[in-house]
Amino acid sequence: MSSPVVTFDSVQRWFGNQVVLKGLSFQVMPGQVYALLGRNGAGKTTALRILLGFLAPHVGSVAVLGCDSTALSPQVRGRIGYVGEEHRLYATMTVAGAVAFEAGTRPTFRRAFADQALQRCGLRPSQRIPRLSRGQRATLSLVLAVASNPELLVCDDPALGLDVVMRREFLDALIDLLADTGCTxxxxxxxxxxxxxxxxxxxxxxxxxxxxxxxxxxxKRRVLRCVWLPKPGATLPSGPQVLRIGARRGGHELLLLDAQRALLADLAAHGELSPPLAPSLEDLFLDLTGPDRPGMLREGMDELVARPTPVGGQR
Amino acid sequence: MKALLRKDLPWLLGFLVLGTIGLAMGLMEHSFVYCFVVSPGDREGLFHVAWSVGLGLGAVAMCFDEALGTREFLAQRPVAITRLGGARLLGCGLVLLGWFLLAPLGAWLCFVVGDLEYWSAPLRQLPQIWATLTTAVSACAIGALAGALPAPWWARLLIGGALQVTSLTLVYHLSHQSVTSLPVFVVSNLAIAALAVGLCMVALAHRADPDRAMLATVRRRVMPSLVVLLAAFFCMLQMEVQSEVATRLRRVYPRPVVLGGKVEIVQREDYDDPYRIVDAEHRAIAVIRRPETWLSYREPSLGKEFLRIEAPGSMWSTLLWMHTSVAGHSYLVLDGDGRAFWVSPGDGVRATGRYVTHEPFSVGSGALSVESGGESAHLVRDAATNELWRFEDDLGHFIPQPLSEGDRFVGFDHVHDEELVDRPGVPPIGVARNGRVVRGERFVYGVKGGVLVAVGPNRKVPSVAVKMGRVTNDSPLSWTVQFDADPVAGHAAFSHHFTPHTSTERKYAAMTMGVSLLRPPLLQALAAVCPEVPPASHWLLDPLVAQGRRWWLVLVSITVGLLSAWSVRRRLRTLGATPSTMLIWTMLCVGLGPFAAIASVVCERPRAYANRAITTPVPLPRIFTSCSLNQDIA
Structure with a gap:
């Protein structure tokens, strides 16, 4: 088994009184496309800035391509591509100038690949950077990052601020480029x-x-969503298989993890149960992090699912 | 490196163009002759533009990406931080080189376009111009150092300003000691630049984290030295303030004068007010129009001002240049090194001198035109031989101008009214009142037929020397003056102890002593036990407490220092600082007083001590897939 490209190990980071990361741990394996999701202020950008060595973790460590993120050598940096949230580029340059700048500062930069990719994306070399639309700037940033043939590509919300069409085009470009390179x-x-x-x-x-x-x-395989209309006197289900219980039209909306057949049969026996379906990622995200879902916070979850609701009775 | 320079093109070109224009304008504050041919005395405009644009260049070079928001875009590429810094410094070097070449060229072109005759004039002052421009080099390096410091913007601004003022002061004092100051000026500026560049490269490798306390090694080794250096700068500022206030106090003190055979002390509030005679406690007792004779004495001073932002130039000349107009439209210029030039609008600048070979005069020679009876002669006194040389318009060079036999040159002078009255007989030529003449040991000389002619005997009586007063118990704020009875000046003996009596005098004295209280207690104690503090050390050792005077000021300073240490210690304990941190700051506060307390507040921020680490283990995500499992499946 190959070693992970990125390892966050119990990383904590705070800014004054605000604790942004409280012990973040995860790994990204080679060739994987890892999406870090979260609401605004959740700590995504901070985590990526720590990864790139722009910030140092206060507790814990981050290893990227086998090196500590606080001491990344130029050689290691050369193996990482980065597309920032704001797509910062030098406003005095043209597209060709930006390509030349990348080529001059990245030894592994593939100029022919970049020219081809830019042509495919409809960007002309003579276009001035300030004249580019936000979507074009995002595409240019992505092309420049990928053209240096990175082993790890880090993108901080690259599609932020793009309209639906531009976002789709950007995403297609990303998929195309990734297909060419196969980087993490x-x-x-x-x-x-x-x-x-x-x-x-x-x-x-x-x-x-x-x-x-x-x-x-x-x-998709492990998380199921269903609506359950309990019979009078039935108690709410509890345990590690229940992620969330929400009220819905006199019944309950259940979010189940690794639900066993026995649990589903039990629910069906004590009420009316809709066919369990895998929720979309957006639904799952909303269920877990939405502002009207305080019970979904991990610390309070067990307490919530154990609490009887007014409609329930003894089971 | 080329790519890095290319992205810096906006500020490189901006500073090159604007800096060149500013520097060329600074050069053109003088005429062509005083810009390129002879020393103008000083080069105020060029000097001030040079250090301003230099400082700006260095600071912008280091903060450009930060201001543009591209710092992380740049930092994520495989370029070492030293290479990034090196590229910026290389850019600065190119701009500086451009300034050295283009600013004089631009000024020269502007002058030559105005008057084509100047194109062939000798550019003898280029070394002085380039020497003045080395100020831009040191300022640029200081700006770069300040811009690279891992500190908030306001701290960088303050430190940059303090370093710049200190650098200019240091160079001034180093290069003002001798006439060979030009190389000293250049070398000291370049040395400061090299030091600042070295520190800048060190600073670039460090990043500030306001959520982390200072590293123990930095706090122990670097920070105390830095605080002591800044405290020294603070002492200089205090000295400046004290000196200014003490000067104002001396101005409002009454002055001794002779009135009716007695010495009185008089003062006036404003220039237009009449003089008031005051008593021993400076209360007005009478009003007079004007005193008969002023008496003088050497007032004790609080030491010379130390901080200097002054243009070089005058220190590079052994004598001030002088010029005199010839035939109403052209003029002669004599440089400090004895070289003479004849400048006329139609003919440009021509070298002239002794005889047809245009030999230069001795260094330090002086020139003046002598005017009498509507005629004038243009003379130079050779400093080495004390001989006079007269300029011949027709010949275009100087020829010897002997005085009467046995007479020796004394000086150039104005004819006074009493000499005109005293002159016996009819003068051989008409000397206008206050006309300029040459004064020999025996005769006074005017001009007739274009040559010097003895007008009459030199009857100038040396002015009566009024004895100066003796100063005893001198201290910068109060002293005693004694005048002995003087039959020449016609007054009796007199003594007065100057000490603040009026509200204005007390106000200035209190302000001076108030500044003293903020001085480092350690230095105050040292000053108090020192037998004598030379004026050059007044910025360091307070003259108000020197030689054991005003012990109470020392005691209050020490008390203020101890209170500062106590409050700083208390604050640090509340923040949760380590005992060694508290010890360092306590010692600094005891030694340096309130300044160290302010420094501790700036350096030890509460945010750095707010350790918000979570010690309880964070549970695994509720929905989790093992990476190894995932890898196996893949």
Missing amino acids: VLFSSHFLTDVERIADRVGILHDGSLLVDATLDDI
Whole structure:
């Protein structure tokens, strides 16, 4: 088994009184496309900045390509590509100038690949950077990052601020480029439909630590959603298989993890149960991190599922 | 490196163009002759533009990506931080080189376009111009160092300003000691630049984390030295303030004058007010229009001002240049090193000198035009031989101008009214009142027929020397002056103890002593036990407490230092600092007083001590897939 490309080990980081990361741990394996999800302020950008060595973790450590993130050598940096949230480029340059700058500062930069990719994306070399639309800047940033043939591509919410069409085009470009290179990708995003298209594995970051760190296939296989209308006197289900219970039209909406047949049969016996379905990533994200779902916070989950609701009776 | 320079093109070009324009304008504050041919005395404009643009260049070079928001975009590429810094410094070097070449060229072109005759003039002042421009080199390095410091912007701004002022002061004091100061000026500027560049490269490798306390090694080894250096700078500032206030106090003190055979002390509040005679406690007792004779004495001073932002140039000349107009439209210029030039609008600048070979005069020679009876002669006194040389317009060079036999040159002078009255007989030529003449040991000389002619005997009586007062118990704020009875000046003996009496005097004295209280207690104690503090050390050792004077000031300083240490210790304990940290700051506060307390507040921020580490283990994610399992499946 090959060693992970990225390893976050119990990373804590705070800014003054605000604790942003509370012990973040996860790994990204070679060739994997890992999506780091979370609400605004969840700590995604901080985690990526720590990974790239722009910030140092206060507790814990981050290893990237086998090196500590606080002491990345130029050689290791050369193996990492980065697309920032704001797509910062030098405003005085043209597209050709930006390509020349990358070529001059990255020894592994593939100029022919970049020219070809830019042509495919409809970017002309003479276009000035300030004249580019946000989507074009995002595409240019992505092409420049991928053209240096990185082993790890880090993207911090690269599609932020793009309209639906531009986002789709950007995503297609990303998929195309990834198909060419096959590098490991760690990216953060708010667009869960996009994540579902390209990610192998997702991490849902909430309140400084991960609520979910699993492959998409695994999530689809293990998490089920169903509506349950209990009979009078039935008690709410509890235990590690129940992720969330929400009220819905006189019944309950259940989010189940690794639900056993026995549990489903028991629920069906004590009420009316809709066919369990795998939730979409967006539904799962909302269920876990939404503002009206305080019970979904990990610490309070067990307490919530054990509490009887007014409609329930003795089972 | 080329790619890095290319991305810096906006500021490189901006500074090159704007800096060149500014420096060329600074050069052009003088005429062509005083810009390129002879020393103008000083080069204020060029000097101030040079250090300003240099400082800006260095700071912008280091903060450009930060200001643009591209710092992380740049930092994530495989380029070593030293190479990034090196590229920026190389850019600065190229701009500086451009300034050295283009600024004089631009000024020269502007002058030559104005008057084509200047194109062939000798550019003898280029070394001085380039020497002045080395200020830009040191300022640029200081700006780069300040910009690279791992500190908030306001701290970088303050430290950069303090370093720049200190650097200019240091160079001034180093290069103002001798006439060979030009190389000293250049070398000291370049040495400062080299030191600042070295420190800049060290600073670039460090990043600030306001959530982390200072490293123990930095706190123990670097920080105390830095605080002591800044405290020294703070002492200089205090000295400047004290000196200024003490000067104001001396101005409001009454002055001794002779009135009716007695010595009185008089003062006035404003220039237009009449003088008031005051008593021993400076209360007005009478009003007079004007005193008969002023008496003088050497007032004790609080030491010379130390901080200097002054243009070089005057220190590079042994004598001030002088010029004199010839035939109403052209003029002669004599440089400090004895070289003479004849400047006329139609003919440009021509070298001239002694005889047809245009031999230069001795270093330190002086020139003046002598005017009498509507005629004028243009003379140079050779410093080495004390001989006079006269300029011949027709010949275009200087020829010897002997005085009457046996007479020796004394000086150039104005003719005074009493000499005109005293002159016996009819003068051989008409010397206008206050006309300029040459004064020999025996005769006064005017001009007739273009040559010097003796006008009459030199009857100038040396002015009566009024004895100066003796100063005893001198201290910068209060002293005693004694005048002995003087029959020449016509006054009796007099003594007065100057000490603050009026509210204005007390206000200035209190301000001076108030500044003293903020001085480092250690230095105050040292000053108090020192037998004598030379004026050059007044910035370091307070003259107000020197030689055991005003012990109470020392005691209050020490008390202020101890209170600062106590409050700092208390604050640090609340923050959770280690005992060694508290010990370092306590010692600094006891030694340096309130300044160290301020420094501790700046350096030891509460945020750095807010350790918010979570010790309880974070549970695994609720939905988790093992990486190894995933890998196996893949």
